[in-house]
Amino acid sequence: MIKVALTSGTASQYTDGKTEVNVEAKNVRQMVAALERDFPGLGTEIQQSMSVAIDGVILPDPYLEAVDEDSEIFILPKIGGG
Amino acid sequence: MNEQPKQFKWVGTRTIRPDGVDKVTGRAMYGADLTLPGMLEGKVVRSPHAHARIISIDTSKAEALKGVKAVVTAADMPEAESKLVAAGEAMINFRDLAENVIARQKVLYAGHTVAAVAATTNDIAERAAALIKVEYEVLPHVIDVLDAMKDDAPVLHDHIFTGGVKPKPEKASNVANRVEFALGDVDAGFAQADIVIERNFTTEPVHQGYIEPHAVVADMGQDGKVDVWCSSQGHFMVRSFCAGLLKIEMSKIKVTAAEIGGGFGGKTTVYLEPLAIMLSHKAGRPVRMVMSREEVFRASGPTSGAAMTIKIGATKDGRITAGDATLYFQAGAFPGSPVGPAAMTAFAPYDLENVRVVGFDVVSNRQKVVAYRAPGAPISEYGVESVVDELAEKLGIDPIEFRAKNGAREGTKAAYGVTFGTIGMQETLEAAKATEHYKIPLGPNQGRGVATGFWFNIGGESCAGIRINEDGTVSLTEGSPDIGGSRASMAIMAAEVLGIDVTKVKPSVVDTDAIGYHFVTGGSRVTFATGMAVVDAAKAAVDELRARAAKIWGVDVDGVVWEDGHAKPASTNVGDFEPMSLAALAAVANKTGGPISGHADINAKGAGPGFGTHICDVEVDPETGFVTVLRYTAVQDVGRAIHPGYVEGQLQGGAAQGIGWALNEAYMYDKDGKLENAGFLDYRVPVASDLPMIDAILVEIPNPTHPFGVRGVGEVPIIPPLAAVNNAVAAATGVRFTALPLSPPAILAGMSAKD
Amino acid sequence: MAKQHITTTINGEETEYLCEPQETLLDVLRDQVGLTGTKEGCSSGDCGACSVMLDGRLVCSCLVLGVEAEGKTVETIEGMADGDELHPLQQKFLEEAALQCGFCTPGVLIAAKALLDINNDPTETEVRYWLAGNLCRCTGYDKIIRAVMDTAADMRGA
Numbered sequence: 001m002i003k004v005a006l007t008s009g010t011a012s013q014y015t016d017g018k019t020e021v022n023v024e025a026k027n028v029r030q031m032v033a034a035l036e037r038d039f040p041g042l043g044t045e046i047q048q049s050m051s052v053a054i055d056g057v058i059l060p061d062p063y064l065e066a067v068d069e070d071s072e073i074f075i076l077p078k079i080g081g082g
Numbered sequence: 083m084n085e086q087p088k089q090f091k092w093v094g095t096r097t098i099r100p101d102g103v104d105k106v107t108g109r110a111m112y113g114a115d116l117t118l119p120g121m122l123e124g125k126v127v128r129s130p131h132a133h134a135r136i137i138s139i140d141t142s143k144a145e146a147l148k149g150v151k152a153v154v155t156a157a158d159m160p161e162a163e164s165k166l167v168a169a170g171e172a173m174i175n176f177r178d179l180a181e182n183v184i185a186r187q188k189v190l191y192a193g194h195t196v197a198a199v200a201a202t203t204n205d206i207a208e209r210a211a212a213l214i215k216v217e218y219e220v221l222p223h224v225i226d227v228l229d230a231m232k233d234d235a236p237v238l239h240d241h242i243f244t245g246g247v248k249p250k251p252e253k254a255s256n257v258a259n260r261v262e263f264a265l266g267d268v269d270a271g272f273a274q275a276d277i278v279i280e281r282n283f284t285t286e287p288v289h290q291g292y293i294e295p296h297a298v299v300a301d302m303g304q305d306g307k308v309d310v311w312c313s314s315q316g317h318f319m320v321r322s323f324c325a326g327l328l329k330i331e332m333s334k335i336k337v338t339a340a341e342i343g344g345g346f347g348g349k350t351t352v353y354l355e356p357l358a359i360m361l362s363h364k365a366g367r368p369v370r371m372v373m374s375r376e377e378v379f380r381a382s383g384p385t386s387g388a389a390m391t392i393k394i395g396a397t398k399d400g401r402i403t404a405g406d407a408t409l410y411f412q413a414g415a416f417p418g419s420p421v422g423p424a425a426m427t428a429f430a431p432y433d434l435e436n437v438r439v440v441g442f443d444v445v446s447n448r449q450k451v452v453a454y455r456a457p458g459a460p461i462s463e464y465g466v467e468s469v470v471d472e473l474a475e476k477l478g479i480d481p482i483e484f485r486a487k488n489g490a491r492e493g494t495k496a497a498y499g500v501t502f503g504t505i506g507m508q509e510t511l512e513a514a515k516a517t518e519h520y521k522i523p524l525g526p527n528q529g530r531g532v533a534t535g536f537w538f539n540i541g542g543e544s545c546a547g548i549r550i551n552e553d554g555t556v557s558l559t560e561g562s563p564d565i566g567g568s569r570a571s572m573a574i575m576a577a578e579v580l581g582i583d584v585t586k587v588k589p590s591v592v593d594t595d596a597i598g599y600h601f602v603t604g605g606s607r608v609t610f611a612t613g614m615a616v617v618d619a620a621k622a623a624v625d626e627l628r629a630r631a632a633k634i635w636g637v638d639v640d641g642v643v644w645e646d647g648h649a650k651p652a653s654t655n656v657g658d659f660e661p662m663s664l665a666a667l668a669a670v671a672n673k674t675g676g677p678i679s680g681h682a683d684i685n686a687k688g689a690g691p692g693f694g695t696h697i698c699d700v701e702v703d704p705e706t707g708f709v710t711v712l713r714y715t716a717v718q719d720v721g722r723a724i725h726p727g728y729v730e731g732q733l734q735g736g737a738a739q740g741i742g743w744a745l746n747e748a749y750m751y752d753k754d755g756k757l758e759n760a761g762f763l764d765y766r767v768p769v770a771s772d773l774p775m776i777d778a779i780l781v782e783i784p785n786p787t788h789p790f791g792v793r794g795v796g797e798v799p800i801i802p803p804l805a806a807v808n809n810a811v812a813a814a815t816g817v818r819f820t821a822l823p824l825s826p827p828a829i830l831a832g833m834s835a836k837d
Numbered sequence: 838m839a840k841q842h843i844t845t846t847i848n849g850e851e852t853e854y855l856c857e858p859q860e861t862l863l864d865v866l867r868d869q870v871g872l873t874g875t876k877e878g879c880s881s882g883d884c885g886a887c888s889v890m891l892d893g894r895l896v897c898s899c900l901v902l903g904v905e906a907e908g909k910t911v912e913t914i915e916g917m918a919d920g921d922e923l924h925p926l927q928q929k930f931l932e933e934a935a936l937q938c939g940f941c942t943p944g945v946l947i948a949a950k951a952l953l954d955i956n957n958d959p960t961e962t963e964v965r966y967w968l969a970g971n972l973c974r975c976t977g978y979d980k981i982i983r984a985v986m987d988t989a990a991d992m993r994g995a
């Protein structure tokens with residue numbers, strides 16, 4: 001099981017306010033699919049408009065990055081910049 | 083792993099930029115400088131109303147005018163689908179983008195495009211534009227963010243229902259979205275505090291203010307192939323937006339990046355480009371379009387105006403126990419203000435256990451905001467840094483010490499949820515405290531202010547090609563429009579890896595046909611991400627050079643090392659060979675396997691977060707309320723400065739823009755929702771005589787993920803000035819102001835209220 | 838409107854052009870004469886990107902009509918270097934990174950040269966006020982001011 005942290009805003013929309021959820025996944029692609037299954041709409045939202053930070057590194061388009069139970073995984077909005 | 087500084091030959095030196103001579107002699111070609119045979123001039127017809135329904139558009143008189151070759155309205159443009167795409171600062175909807183380029187049913191701001199014409203001369207195009215008759219049904223409008231949130235406010239879009247709340251609202255609203263970030267328990271945090279300060283702040287919309295207006299030349303052939311020449315922060319962005327909006331295959335559009343006369347985020351989207359292509363398509367001739375300065379102010383940029391409430395609590399010994407912020411941001415006519423990044427950055431410089439930030443993205447009848455340097459962060463951090471400063475004052479703690487005590491360090495979990503790696507927040511505070519500036523005694527009516535700023539910095543897609551020419555020179559290609567000297571940094575990094583003289587490397591920003599996709603020049607990413615691609619490409623070229631030497635010597639490639647621009651045997655065991663220079667290997671390349679090159683196409687990860695601390699001294703004239711900036715110092719962790727001159731320039735330029743934001747700049751609207759100050763005379767950006775020298779101090783805490791340790795530097799410097807100036811004015815006057823800009827009348831009013 | 842025939846000297850070369858009576862010198866330079874080094878930032882005299890010398894006087898070419906150049910001399914950025922030899926100001930701007938996007942640079946250089954031609958030892962304040970009509974949004978002016986003062990010092994020393 002991996003631990004996925006969400007912002008409180010995202011949590012209130014998709015996970016009944018739980019800012020940490022657990023899913024079975026070995027990489028981000030599987031994680032997104034599992035989140036979509038457990039919390040309908042969340043996986044799609046992540047793919048469309050969110051980044052995933054793994055161990056402090058923000059990844060705007062993560063897909064095949066490996067994750068395990070020790071990873072710090074955080075879902076946050078996409079960041080651009082001027 | 084970072085390479086060791088002592089080994090550097092070029093990194094950290096102040097070379098002459100490769101595009102420099104062209105830029106000091108007038109030879110450099112910017113957006114409006116291209117003329118093609120048969121080229122027409124295009125002009126835009128804009129709405130005079132802030133909010134109105136379009137009843138009809140009659141173009142017949144314009145079309146009948148001699149010299150007019152094409153007229154375009156929304157009816158000529160394909161209908162866009164609702165789809166999210168990444169723009170400069172946030173995700174935006176393609177349908178909104180299409181409607182921002184040209185209005186369909188409604189105009190949503192004064193300045194909104196309704197039609198465009200192309201004619202043989204500018205003069206005829208202007209007369210034709212005046213002949214286009216648009217009938218409007220004027221609707222009530224709303225500009226201010228808090229007014230737009232009221233129940234009885236005119237609603238701009240009947241398809242917008244506030245996102246981010248559950249259950250989904252039943253009524254359409256101007257509040258497009260709500261975001262929330264929370265950590266710990268703020269109520270418990272405030273309960274532990276000995277002192278709690280809560281303030282309401284406002285900021286006005288400000289424009290990026292690049293001196294070069296938007297400009298494009300487009301030429302569509304009979305076979306549907308399109309050539310676009312334009313000034314933008316991303317010619318790949320222009321290609322993909324135009325392809326999507328006009329439903330043209332990407333391979334048919336070639337965009338060439340003109341030299342760009344400033345952008346600061348404001349050129350990360352399209353305005354004129356799709357119109358110019360459509361006009362060229364209809365006219366069968368090339369079309370040039372250039373915005374006037376007035377159009378730049380009315381229809382491009384700016385960033386949000388905002389209202390916010392900031393509440394912070396601390397213990398007597400100076401430890402912050404909780405921070406709470408509510409942010410309301412104007413998005414302009416379509417959703418997508420930078421309230422998300424503003425919310426994430428608000429408390430990011432600090433190590434806090436209890437934080438809550440709620441943000442609202444609110445549409446109103448102004449042009450859609452677009453990225454402006456660290457989008458959102460200057461606004462929210464202005465509020466937070468002003469309250470932090472007031473707390474330090476009330477607690478009797480030095481403001482730098484107070485920040486250091488609560489400041490983030492490696493391992494701190496940032497308020498937006500991510501744990502920081504190697505960062506330089508504490509180091510910038512120490513460096514600021516150690517400056518001479520911080521110790522200079524102040525006179526009467528003078529005050530000193532300090533503030534800190536944080537920005538994420540980003541990576542993203544970049545590519546690079548290194549071609550070793552037959553004479554040993556190097557052609558370097560990449561695709562990030564160079565807005566402030568980045569080609570100089572690319573040449574330096576390539577020369578460093580290849581071990582040759584930097585003047586032997588010629589970097590070029592090539593067109594969209596010549597290299598792979600690049601994300602925009604924005605997010606402080608170019609020297610980091612494109613630099614990483616350049617380093618990878620140069621390393622690939624070095625591997626090939628080693629392989630050629632190995633072939634010549636008849637040894638295994640592992641037996642060849644690359645040092646100082648030469649292939650050398652790795653040890654005496656390999657054999658006794660004369661080192662071969664890059665030029666010598668280049669000269670025989672055709673005999674050893676053909677041309678030598680190296681390429682890299684990457685999606686760069688691991689941009690190092692950036693922190694900066696600024697110190698500002700002001701003098702406030704008690705008679706007039708006029709603020710003079712006496713001294714200014716900008717300290718920043720830049721990871722590693724590849725070309726220190728241009729890095730300092732980023733710090734100085736960002737500080738100047740922030741000072742303008744704090745003291746002078748603001749959009750002002752009349753009661754009909756029309757911008758009253760659409761020119762440099764009334765929208766006053768800082769001029770040379772407004773500013774002192776700006777001391778730039780570079781702290782170098784290398785970013786472990788970049789081969790040379792680069793962090794993005796372009797955005798952080800605009801964040802601290804707003805609060806640094808505000809805090810300095812507070813120190814000089816004894817009044818804590820909570821609204822920007824700090825205009826003389828506002829300051830006088832504040833000072834007399836205190837007396 | 839009948840176009841007018843104008844004869845003038847641009848960067849030392851006698852030049853003729855036809856222009857409409859309402860056309861600005863800036864438009865004439867850029868569109869008719871092909872000298873696009875002079876930039877347009879505002880067309881209202883507020884940014885200085887269009888600075889040129891007209892009969893030895895610093896002007897915003899967006900505020901001068903093309904017809905007014907009749908019989909006069911015009912100096913633009915394209916005429917500042919002496920062949921391949923850059924003017925000391927141009928050289929110093931490169932050495933000291935006094936430009937970022939470079940869009941204000943032609944106007945700034947023309948204006949700075951006009952200052953040094955009449956005052957080879959300006960104070961920082963003098964340089965700042967002289968260049969107050971030349972907007973630069975990129976640099977914060979620091980390096981521009983230093984480059985002008987350092988050039989003046991070099992020229993005095995030479």
Ligand code: FES
Pocket residue numbers: 876877878879880881882883884885886887888897898899900
């Ligand atoms: S274009 Fe002439 S002053 Fe701006």
Ligand code: FES
Pocket residue numbers: 293343344935936937938939940941942972973974975976
């Ligand atoms: S260098 Fe860009 S405006 Fe001056």
